[in-house]
Amino acid sequence: MSHFGRSGPPDIRDTYSLLVLNITFRTKADDLYPLFDRYGKVVDVFIPRDRRTGDSRGFAFVRYKYADEAQKAVDRLDGRNVDGRNIMVQFAKYGPNAERTHKGRIMEAVPRSRGRSRSRSPRPRYRDDYRDRNYRRHSRSRSRGRYERNRHYDRERYYHRSKSYSFSPDYDRDYGRSRLDDARRSRSRSFASASPARRSYSSRSSSPRRTPLSRDASLDEHGSRGKSSPSRSVSPEGRQDDSRSTSPCSSG
């Protein structure tokens, strides 16, 4: 969007994209158009927005019809104060399709990386670009952090935590505290009363996260050690764990 009436890229075949950084979150494409149009023919102005909120991400892309005008705009508008902030105008290094761009112009055909013995140089010099990208990723701000978090859905954290007994950050804290508390405080059948309480907590959403719980519950039942010794965390004095099937000791 943010186009003059069309959707998607209008005609990037012969347009030069400029990356405008440091713009305010309130700045709109229409606000940048007249500003950039003064130095050349602006084909399109696009401002990436957040998927969720839809607010501007703080930068924009301005497409010029000619590189000369784009270059001039870079020199003229770079460092210009817009809405109280100094914007940074520079040629877009990466195209919309993550393709390389030369002076903001999208390289339609990516260089044949397939040909291995085509170039005499064993290593492409683009390596610096990739290194630059990785370097920037290290110092990401929370603004972007939230954005990427939504994109990845904390999948990684969930995966790692899935292996552990923790299921949720908040839940983890409560769980760890309750576990130790219950284990030490009662270290007895009181665990049974706490168990349903926990399941109830996560029972709100029928998600696979209750699977480990069920597995744990069944493990206690199936595992002989779970009966008399509810706490799987062996206590320093809990030597009774050694005598596994001591007695069913069914609470009830």
Add this chain to the structure above:
DNA sequence: GTTGAGCGTT
């Protein structure tokens, strides 16, 4: 209602 290094859409 906030944020602030970066690289893009139906």
